[in-house]
Amino acid sequence: xxxxxxxxxxxxxxxENSSKENLEKVYIGLSHFVDVFNNDxxxxxxxxxxxxxxxxxxxLIAQIVSDCQSTRKFLEVIIEFNLLKSFIESREFFLKKxxxxxxxxxxxxxxxxxxxxxxxxxxxxxxxxxWGKNLELSFKEDSTILGGIILQVEDKYFxxxxxxxxxxxxKINLKGEFNV
Amino acid sequence: xxxxINIASQLKFASQHLFNLxxxxxxxxxxxxxxxxxxxxxxxxxxSREIQEANKVIEASQEAYNSSSQKINLIxxxxxxxxxxxxxxxxxKTNDIIDNANLVANKIKNDTHDIIQLESLKLQxxxxxxxxxxxxxxxxxxxxxxxxxxxxxxxxxSFLSEVKQNAVSNS
Numbered sequence: 001x002x003x004x005x006x007x008x009x010x011x012x013x014x015x016e017n018s019s020k021e022n023l024e025k026v027y028i029g030l031s032h033f034v035d036v037f038n039n040d041x042x043x044x045x046x047x048x049x050x051x052x053x054x055x056x057x058x059x060l061i062a063q064i065v066s067d068c069q070s071t072r073k074f075l076e077v078i079i080e081f082n083l084l085k086s087f088i089e090s091r092e093f094f095l096k097k098x099x100x101x102x103x104x105x106x107x108x109x110x111x112x113x114x115x116x117x118x119x120x121x122x123x124x125x126x127x128x129x130x131w132g133k134n135l136e137l138s139f140k141e142d143s144t145i146l147g148g149i150i151l152q153v154e155d156k157y158f159x160x161x162x163x164x165x166x167x168x169x170x171k172i173n174l175k176g177e178f179n180v
Numbered sequence: 181x182x183x184x185i186n187i188a189s190q191l192k193f194a195s196q197h198l199f200n201l202x203x204x205x206x207x208x209x210x211x212x213x214x215x216x217x218x219x220x221x222x223x224x225x226x227x228s229r230e231i232q233e234a235n236k237v238i239e240a241s242q243e244a245y246n247s248s249s250q251k252i253n254l255i256x257x258x259x260x261x262x263x264x265x266x267x268x269x270x271x272x273k274t275n276d277i278i279d280n281a282n283l284v285a286n287k288i289k290n291d292t293h294d295i296i297q298l299e300s301l302k303l304q305x306x307x308x309x310x311x312x313x314x315x316x317x318x319x320x321x322x323x324x325x326x327x328x329x330x331x332x333x334x335x336x337x338s339f340l341s342e343v344k345q346n347a348v349s350n351s
Contacts, residue, residue, distance in 0.1 A: 111332075111336070112327070113329070119329070119332070119336070122337070126336075126340040126341075129344060130343060130344050130347050131347075146320060146327060147323065147327040147335055148332065148339055149339055151343070160335070160336070160340075162323055162327065166316055166319060166320055166323070169312070169316055170313070172312075
């Protein structure tokens with residue numbers, strides 16, 4: 001007998017909340033849930049482990065996703081149908097799907113210094129020129145890249161760091177030929 | 181004259197004794213002839229029989245000797261054949277072993293030559309890599325000290341304009 005999949009519930013969730021504001025709320029709720037899930041080990045263990053009853057998991061979800069009723073309902077249903085593991089394994093896929101529905105692009109920017117607001121604004125304006133205004137930007141500091149910038153735009157990776165350029169030099173031998 | 185009487189008496193005495201001796205011999209001959217003859221005849225027969233038996237034994241021994249001699253000759257020739265065959269096989273085997281040893285030695289020699297060449301190439305590339313890595317490390321240190329905020333901004337703008345161009349050309 002065919003049973004419902006996470007995707008079925010996800011389609012139901014997105015069609016039920018078809019307005020942009022509602023979808024935004026669902027997205028915020030789900031991404032908050034995913035953030036908490038990724039960062040809090042005890043919550044992760046509780047939600048994944050089958051020894052905890054659904055009621056405990058539902059209480060946890062209610063605490064995490066208190067602002068959005070639809071997202072909470074969605075998560076409760078997938079727990080009821082024992083599909084939480086499947087959702088968690090594909091969480092990035094569903095968030096990406098929601099971002100696509102919202103016309104949002106997630107970009108993670110890695111620079112050597114995130115204290116310079118002027119530089120961050122410059123980067124932001126340039127990125128908006130390329131991918132539009134609807135961006136979900138996050139900045140991360142990493143001094144090992146030496147300089148420049150690394151962009152993770154959804155699934156695409158753009159390396160404009162000095163470390164990346166230096167790493168390319170490692171492919172060249174002493175005679176200046178590319179190593180096979 | 182007395183001398184003549186003495187001689188005659190002596191001759192008489194001698195002839196009497198000679199007669200007695202002849203009679204005694206005749207009596208002995210008469211009574212002992214058959215016994216002595218049969219004794220010697222039996223002895224002669226016995227000796228003859230013993231000689232025959234000895235001859236038979238000698239013949240049998242000769243036959244046995246001949247047979248053994250033939251067998252010994254046969255064994256000897258077989259041994260010679262075996263020795264020759266063993267020598268031949270040993271020689272062939274020795275040659276085979278020597279050939280194999282030469283082949284293996286040549287193979288090992290060639291392999292060793294190849295390994296030495298590969299290892300030297302590997303070492304050369306390792307040395308080159310370590311030189312490159314050191315050079316890159318030095319370059320990294322140099323760059324790290326030389327990168328200022330302005331230079332970093334320039335790099336970022338130049339890279340973003342590259343990304344923009346790529347995005348435009350892809351769309």
